[in-house]
Structures are given as structure tokens and as C-alpha cells.
Amino acid sequence: MAIEKNVITITELTRQIKFSLESSFPRVWVEGEISNFKQHTSGHLYFTLKDEGAQLSALMWRSRVANLTFQPEDGMKVIARGSITVYPPRGNYQLDVDQIQPIGLGELQLAFERLKQKLDREGLFDAEHKKRIPEFPECIGLVTSETGAALQDIRSVLSRRHPSVEVILAPVRVQGVGAAEEIADAIKHMNQYGGIDVMIVGRGGGSLEDLWAFNEEVVARAIYASKIPIISAVGHEIDFSIADFVADLRAPTPSAAAELVVRDRSELLEDIGNLCYTMRGAFDNQVSALREQTTSLITSYSFNRPKDLVREFSQRIDELERSLGISFAHAAQIVHQKYNSLQRQLQALNPGGVLKRGYAIVRKEGRIVPSADLLGYGDEADIQFHNGTVGVKVEKGH
Amino acid sequence: MTAKKAVKNSLESSLKRLEEIVETLERGDTSLDDAVILYEEGVLISKGCAEKLKAAELKIKKLSKEIDGQFTLNESDEA
Numbered sequence: 001m002a003i004e005k006n007v008i009t010i011t012e013l014t015r016q017i018k019f020s021l022e023s024s025f026p027r028v029w030v031e032g033e034i035s036n037f038k039q040h041t042s043g044h045l046y047f048t049l050k051d052e053g054a055q056l057s058a059l060m061w062r063s064r065v066a067n068l069t070f071q072p073e074d075g076m077k078v079i080a081r082g083s084i085t086v087y088p089p090r091g092n093y094q095l096d097v098d099q100i101q102p103i104g105l106g107e108l109q110l111a112f113e114r115l116k117q118k119l120d121r122e123g124l125f126d127a128e129h130k131k132r133i134p135e136f137p138e139c140i141g142l143v144t145s146e147t148g149a150a151l152q153d154i155r156s157v158l159s160r161r162h163p164s165v166e167v168i169l170a171p172v173r174v175q176g177v178g179a180a181e182e183i184a185d186a187i188k189h190m191n192q193y194g195g196i197d198v199m200i201v202g203r204g205g206g207s208l209e210d211l212w213a214f215n216e217e218v219v220a221r222a223i224y225a226s227k228i229p230i231i232s233a234v235g236h237e238i239d240f241s242i243a244d245f246v247a248d249l250r251a252p253t254p255s256a257a258a259e260l261v262v263r264d265r266s267e268l269l270e271d272i273g274n275l276c277y278t279m280r281g282a283f284d285n286q287v288s289a290l291r292e293q294t295t296s297l298i299t300s301y302s303f304n305r306p307k308d309l310v311r312e313f314s315q316r317i318d319e320l321e322r323s324l325g326i327s328f329a330h331a332a333q334i335v336h337q338k339y340n341s342l343q344r345q346l347q348a349l350n351p352g353g354v355l356k357r358g359y360a361i362v363r364k365e366g367r368i369v370p371s372a373d374l375l376g377y378g379d380e381a382d383i384q385f386h387n388g389t390v391g392v393k394v395e396k397g398h
Numbered sequence: 399m400t401a402k403k404a405v406k407n408s409l410e411s412s413l414k415r416l417e418e419i420v421e422t423l424e425r426g427d428t429s430l431d432d433a434v435i436l437y438e439e440g441v442l443i444s445k446g447c448a449e450k451l452k453a454a455e456l457k458i459k460k461l462s463k464e465i466d467g468q469f470t471l472n473e474s475d476e477a
Contacts, residue, residue, distance in 0.1 A: 136409040164453035170461045282423035283437045
């Protein structure tokens with residue numbers, strides 16, 4: 001057997017392979033499933049990435065493990081980034097991983113962050129654009145699943161707190177392909193329908209994938225374009241969705257949205273009752289203030305002027321008596337005469353006195369009839385004499 | 399369809415008006431005639447509000463858009 005001249009050592013060959021491989025694959029992204037996962041006591045991770053046709057040894061140094069946001073497990077599908085290195089003592093090559101993300105979750109999270117940044121830059125989350133949530137909505141729009149827990153939760157809260165509101169549901173699918181478009185359309189339809197004071201858009205809790213429709217751009221844009229104020233209510237308290245950032249108000253859960261959207265009815269009725277009570281009080285105050293004013297007017301100088309006149313008059317008589325030296329009896333006579341004359345004048349003005357002289361007053365339906373043309377044939381009238389009244393019927397019309 | 403909103407006297411505006419009336423009466427600078435008119439208006443408004451809040455059972459209606467683009471409201475199927 002002829003031996004070739006240029007024999008090289010294993011070490012040398014491995015060195016050449018190492019150089020060739022490592023310079024060819026300084027950075028690669030691979031997708032595969034984790035198996036044989038081991039975390040060494042040193043903190044480094046050792047595992048195998050495989051797909052249907054091949055497998056690749058992989059390791060991750062402890063310093064990089066610290067940045068992991070999830071716990072890798074056997075069977076998990078991942079995308080890993082790293083460089084190919086050769087380990088001469090064992091004669092194998094491996095992927096030196098510097099980043100690793102679970103497939104699905106990782107992609108969704110990346111998409112979430114990208115969209116969030118984009119919409120934020122465009123101003124969709126701006127506080128100035130947020131619409132005021134009406135304090136006393138009478139018609140509430142719901143965009144959610146007809147069969148979901150969210151609808152039941154909202155129904156029970158509204159029934160308890162404020163059952164007199166009108167609720168209009170636009171039933172939509174809240175997860176799966178096409179759900180985002182349905183939600184966006186429903187928001188538009190609510191706006192087209194009109195008469196809705198405020199809308200709740202949301203669903204109950206679920207995985208990030210379940211909630212995904214509320215992270216889609218089409219939903220965000222529909223919320224932004226809505227003329228009706230929107231309360232977002234997506235999932236459990238900790239989940240924030242893109243819809244939450246765009247909405248005019250974020251409620252942590254559908255139940256919380258229902259609590260936020262209406263005032264408790266009994267509280268409201270109590271408030272109205274208090275307003276009525278205050279109003280009554282203010283009104284009564286004004287009336288009694290006026291009554292006091294009236295009383296003080298009645299007792300005032302001007303109202304008592306006639307009484308004073310009488311007193312002045314008698315005083316003048318006293319003075320006259322003194323100055324003229326006439327007797328008291330004479331003075332009394334003068335006063336008496338004066339009194340009689342005043343009495344006569346008053347008598348002349350008193351209708352009773354006139355009646356005594358033979359006149360009579362004609363009344364129709366309680367009103368004085370001052371003219372013959374106010375009475376016609378068949379009219380009934382009352383005639384008042386000084387000593388009584390008789391009813392008559394007109395037989396000859398004017 | 400949006401005209402519906404303008405016609406109805408909303409709870410919000412009613413309550414606002416009621417508060418105004420209470421404030422005006424509390425200032426006490428209106429004539430008695432005006433006070434009587436305001437008081438009567440206030441009583442009517444509060445009755446109207448109470449009437450609006452009376453319904454005992456929550457009703458949920460379902461909005462659907464027909465092929466011709468018109469909207470219809472139906473009673474919700476599930477109780």
C-alpha cells in the first residue's frame with residue numbers, strides 16, 4: 001500500500017475544519033425544536049436543536065442565559081441566533097447561541113412592539129386625541145363576542161348598577177383569523193348607526209394569541225377613527241393591548257369597563273333627590289324672604305300714613321281750639337260736622353248707598369254688566385238691589 | 399339616524415339644567431315669578447330623570463348590518 005506523502009495530523013485537520021466552518025458561519029439564524037436540554041451546574045445550557053432531517057448541538061454560555069425571557073424546555077420550537085464553533089477535543093461542531101426566542105410568542109411580541117412604536121410615532125396614542133367619556137350615557141355599544149364571558153360580566157354589572165341604559169351589541173368573533181377585521185367593522189357600524197353614547201370594545205382574558213385581534217393595526221385604526229368614545233376592556237388586568245393604548249379609556253377587565261361606564265343608579269337617584277331638596281329649600285327661602293318684606297312694608301310709615309293723618313287732624317283741632325279760644329263743645333261740633341260730611345262723601349262712593357237711592361247692579365256670570373249690548377236674548381243675569389239679589393233672564397234682546 | 403340623539407333630552411343635559419336651577423334659586427336674585435317658573439321646571443326635570451331611570455330590566459339588542467347597508471336591531475337571542 002502506497003502511503004501518500006502529505007499526511008497531516010488530526011489536530012491540523014481539525015484546525016483547518018474549525019477555520020473553514022467558523023469563518024463560513026459567523027452568524028446564523030436557525031429554527032428547530034429543543035431536545036436533550038440540560039442546564040449544567042456551571043449555568044451553561046446544553047441542548048440539541050433538531051428538525052425532521054437533521055440535528056445540531058447547541059450551547060449557551062451562562063453570561064447570555066441571564067438575558068433569557070423564558071425557560072427553554074424539551075419540545076419547544078425556537079429560533080436561535082449564534083455562530084458555528086468546532087470543539088476539537090470531541091471533534092464536533094455546535095451552535096454557540098447568543099439569542100433564543102420561542103416561535104410564536106416571540107414573533108407576536110416583536111410584532112406587538114413594532115406596531116406599538118409605529119402607531120405611537122403617528123400619534124394614535126396622543127392624550128389630546130382622547131375623547132371625553134360621557135358621564136351619563138343612555139345608550140352603550142358593545143363590541144364583543146355574543147357567547148363570551150365578557151358579555152355576561154358586562155350584563156351582570158349593568159343589571160346591578162344601572163339597568164335602565166340601552167345596550168346595543170355588535171356581535172363579533174374575538175379571536176382567530178378575520179376577528180380583527182370583524183371588530184374594526186363593528187366599530188365602524190356603531191358609528192354609522194348613530195345614537196350610541198359610548199362603546200366598550202373587548203373580551204375576557206386569554207393567552208397572548210387569544211387576545212391578538214386587539215393588537216392588530218386595523219382595530220387600532222378603527223378605534224382611532226371612531227367618533228364615539230371607546231373604552232377598551234381586553235383580558236385580565238395585566239394584559240395591555242394596542243387597543244388599550246388607542247382607546248379613550250382603558251378598563252382592566254370587561255366588568256371594570258361596565259363599572260366605569262355607568263354611575264350607580266341608586267346613587268344617581270339620591271343625587272337627584274338631594275338637588276330637589278336643595279331647590280325646594282332655596283325656593284322656600286325666597287318666598288319667606290318676600291313674606292317678611294311684605295310684613296315690614298305693611299308696618300312701615302307709608303302704609304300707616306292714614307292713621308297719622310287722623311292724629312294730625314285732631315292735633316290741629318286742639319291747636320285751633322286753643323288759638324281761637326272756642327269752647328270744647330263747639331270744637332266737638334265742628335269735628336262732628338266734619339265727620340258727617342266725610343261720611344256722606346263716603347256714602348256717595350259706596351255702591352250700597354247708591355243702591356239705596358234706587359239704582360241696581362246687573363251682573364252676568366259674576367261680572368258687572370256696564371253696557372246694554374253685553375246682554376243678549378236668553379242670557380241669564382243677576383240684579384243686585386240694596387237689600388238683595390234676583391236672577392233674571394233676558395227676554396227682549398238688545 | 400344620528401338625528402335621534404339631538405331630539406332626546408339627555409340625562410346629562412337634564413341634570414346640568416337642574417343644577418343650574420338650584421344654583422339660581424340659591425342665589426335668590428330672581429323675581430318671585432321667575433322663581434316659581436324655575437321651581438316648576440326643576441320639578442319636571444327631576445321627574446323626567448327619575449322616569450328615565452325607572453326601567454327595571456337590562457335590555458340588550460343586537461345590531462346587524464343588512465346586505466343593503468341598512469342596520470337592524472333585534473332582541474338578543476340568549477337570555
